[in-house]
Amino acid sequence: MLSLLPSFLCLAVIALHPVAAIWPAPQSFTKGSQVLYLHQNIRITYNGAFVRWSSSREHGCLAEDLDTEYWMSQQVPYTYGYSPSSLTSKEVVQAAVSRTLAGIFNSKFVPWQMHKPGSKFEPDLAQGQKWLQTLQIVQTGEDQPSAFKPLAGEVDESYNLTVSAEGDVQLTAVSSIGVLRGLETFSQLFYQHSAGTFWYTPYAPVAIQDAPKFPHRGIMLDTARHFFPVDDILRTIDAMSWNKMNRLHVHVTDSQSWPLVIPALPEVSEKGAHHPSLTYSPQDVQRIQTYGAQRGVEVYFEIDMPGHIGVVSLSHPELIVAYNEQPYYWWCAQPPCGAFKLNNTGVDAFLKTLFDDLLPRLAPYSAYFHTGGDELNKNDSMLDEGIRSNDSAVLQPLLQKFIDTQHARVRAAGLTPMTWEEIPLDWNVTMDKDTVVQTWLGGESVKKVTELGHKVIDSNYNFWYLDCGRGQWLSFDNGAAYVIGYPFNDWCNPVKNWKLIYSHDPTAGLTEEQAKLVLGGEVAVWSETIDPANLDTLVWPRASAAGEVLWSGRIDPATGQNRSQMEATPRLNEFRERMVLNGVRASPIQMMFCTQGSPKECEYPA
Amino acid sequence: MLSLLPSFLCLAVIALHPVAAIWPAPQSFTKGSQVLYLHQNIRITYNGAFVRWSSSREHGCLAEDLDTEYWMSQQVPYTYGYSPSSLTSKEVVQAAVSRTLAGIFNSKFVPWQMHKPGSKFEPDLAQGQKWLQTLQIVQTGEDQPSAFKPLAGEVDESYNLTVSAEGDVQLTAVSSIGVLRGLETFSQLFYQHSAGTFWYTPYAPVAIQDAPKFPHRGIMLDTARHFFPVDDILRTIDAMSWNKMNRLHVHVTDSQSWPLVIPALPEVSEKGAHHPSLTYSPQDVQRIQTYGAQRGVEVYFEIDMPGHIGVVSLSHPELIVAYNEQPYYWWCAQPPCGAFKLNNTGVDAFLKTLFDDLLPRLAPYSAYFHTGGDELNKNDSMLDEGIRSNDSAVLQPLLQKFIDTQHARVRAAGLTPMTWEEIPLDWNVTMDKDTVVQTWLGGESVKKVTELGHKVIDSNYNFWYLDCGRGQWLSFDNGAAYVIGYPFNDWCNPVKNWKLIYSHDPTAGLTEEQAKLVLGGEVAVWSETIDPANLDTLVWPRASAAGEVLWSGRIDPATGQNRSQMEATPRLNEFRERMVLNGVRASPIQMMFCTQGSPKECEYPA
Structure with missing residues (x-):
């Protein structure tokens, strides 16, 4: 009997102080323990004007919930030079309010998974309801034209959120994107009552001040090794917005396939897609980008080159070696x-046509275009009849010229170029300092890139590659290769579990000056063995761990120390339930015994 | 140009010789290259009698497709002592025929994922259709009463399947379960034509002789650390039947939760389930067992004891220590x-009541009942006021008596007991020789158990634990524990990839006599970090790899060597597509470039 007492005491403490599981953690957060109820008729204003909201599916949380007719009315016909002027701050906020409230009312999150079985964790309805009165949204700044396609740092995502004991909610932000971030936080304060149609927060009064640590908080999705239908991408954008992540990097082509329809070069996807049904039309691209922009997620694209582009050989064999x-x-x-020939006028003409078609369509909702540049193998140029060499002294000037030319085109389209780290670090290609460099090899890469004066997006494969650790896709024969391959782990084994992901700070080991050049990071979803069947389970909630590092910072300002797994775990458990209830198949990180009000029992040391 | 020629040649060869991806591989399989079409009006007979089949959802492949009204008509009202006499060979075969044909016609498997983009891999419809004429099913034996609840080896699952060039299909089997296995193979011969409503096999004439290597081919599912709704279990049974796996071992309780409703002891699940909605009623249990029996999958249950049963403390604290x-x-x-007190009359009374309620309900569709026995910690009995010792010399006789008593009850209910390996190997408990022992610790465990004369089910954690390698569920503090825990891998890291699973032979290193005692094996789905969100993606197709080892054997009779990954990979790719199209979210094992007629490029050495 003695042994049982502590756990009962623990239960009582937990029930009185629920976890208030805002994910990612706000910079500053105080809360009380008063219960306030949310009614569908709460008065909502945006800069003083009354806001109507709709709980219908048209503003629902998930792509699959979108009403087609509504969606079509939001579509802008595909034209070259399409302008984003139709996306107004008011429309963006209006839609976000509807998504937020519909999410609270529709997700049916009665959080029994977070409390001991049989425990009383809900407010007593018989005691009456104190209702939230108003949700006043005040945007103190005017959105700049770049608000929906910002360079890192161009948009202020900060917000202040207060819920008074009297039931007045004040959400203040400089930009409409800040309003979106605040609304997401607001939604995470609420639960549904098991008795039915009552929704409440047990945390009033609330005061939150919040702003992101890093301006670039992203996911890279490889759509070339496996194709992902538009709905999977939109659902991923939804989940990103719940995580306050703001960059979806689409690695849209690679040597394996070219799913991107280019009207000026229709043969490339006709020959290069895995199947005619597995393509992204210009309308698809626009829909993905617009959907992202409406949720504060900038979608930008990568055409990896001059390596990782062998698929072009299927339509233009004369441009490709190896x-x-x-x-x-x-x-x-x-x-x-397969790589582009590095000294070939045909390649340049192809890229001019490609970029003239593609970049003006991307620019309305992207600030960036990624030109790739990883893993170019020098041997490829041995097969190039115009080069016949694998000597860096021969190849480097050709690559320099190639990058100069293509980046000039990217800039001419109003976009900022990005490359992988090998371009400056392995090939010593010089680029304008505003070029953003994505690192993946870990070790000293981030430091070296900052020493060159470039801005950095970090995707250290030892921590943030979500595809790793589930085994070889190569098949090994029964002879010597079998022995070499056994036990058939992949190159970046093991699986990067959420705690390992959470332990990584992209600015670790940098000087203050160097750290300023780190814009943020991206988790990478290379898709050798990932497709729509397992996408959600592998990305979520592991991407959430990186999302919190990037929004909240690796250091907890309350302690000055690295954020604690023990503090994060119950929050992530609860946030994961919210994701699942909103239609994303996020994996569990603990057994239900641990989530159900027994976090202490599942800590080490106990 | 030179470099391109080999791959074009390769394409031509592949298009002429498609893979005929029967999974698991039959013992003997010859095929031709003639195309035959399957029409919905094919004449089907079972022992000479005409068989009607239905393509409606009522016989659909998946649990979720089940028509409720139909299901209810198949339900036998729950009563104690319910007899399985309502399950007749004819009904089982009839339902399997309907599922088989509905699966072919509804799954829409146009196998472009298995062929190079743009290649011509389909028969030319303009050349006319040669139709399959008849499907003659002949069952040469009469099903014994044990056919739907066999002990290992009691039912003959072998079958012969021929498809003549003239379009006559002959399926011969000794038992109705053999008929089911043959029908599953039959279904895997067919594809849908992209032009629409044409279904064909390109492999005629076909001759297959097939029989399983091991009689026990299973999955163990832990429903205590996370609950799995009945539909998830039924879907798992569906996928098992496609894989010719025949045992679902439900590890239904553990210290974390007790989801099993016991009418004679209602308090145990009332206090011990994670939530009132997360329970299995007697009707649920019967439905799961019946559903399995109809598909040749015997569902048996484990109540793990005397350890791993702490949850009983919530309703009966006087029976449990620690x-x-x-x-x-x-x-x-x-x-x-939490463990049972080992020398307590209350425990014995509790178990009598439990078994008197449960076992008669399980016996109609189970031959086995698993009494657990893993990881009993001697220290627990230090807290037992009736023992106060962790001395094996004190504890062993108590455990011997405990096992003797409980196994006698299991046998009295007509069931054969199973235990985990620790009971005989660590505790030296002696048991009747027909007791089946499940090994999990690898190394010499299988050998040692056979040396004791027991039958073995192998679940070597180094190969067949599907939960491993995705990280710690324990949270570590920021101090010394963090350093100890880093990089937060779990105890059985890494992930057991399908090739590693495929490499394991449960009889490796045994004498011929010892090997005869190995009934087969089970992959284990311990559910610390597995729940309905990620179940399918983690189980499939990895369980398929074990399924083939268990059905077809690790040795390929055609070569006398271990089965080759290179031979297996394209078959598993194709079978995985079939699983996905039938509603199971099986993970991809290769990028689509590899599946699309380029297996050679994805082999090492190339």
């Missing part, structure tokens, strides 16, 4: 290899 | 600990 050369490991990291 | 003791690692492997 496509599907055997054995692949002489020529690239992965079949079917 | 429940939720801190720190857990002094008392058990995982919170919240």
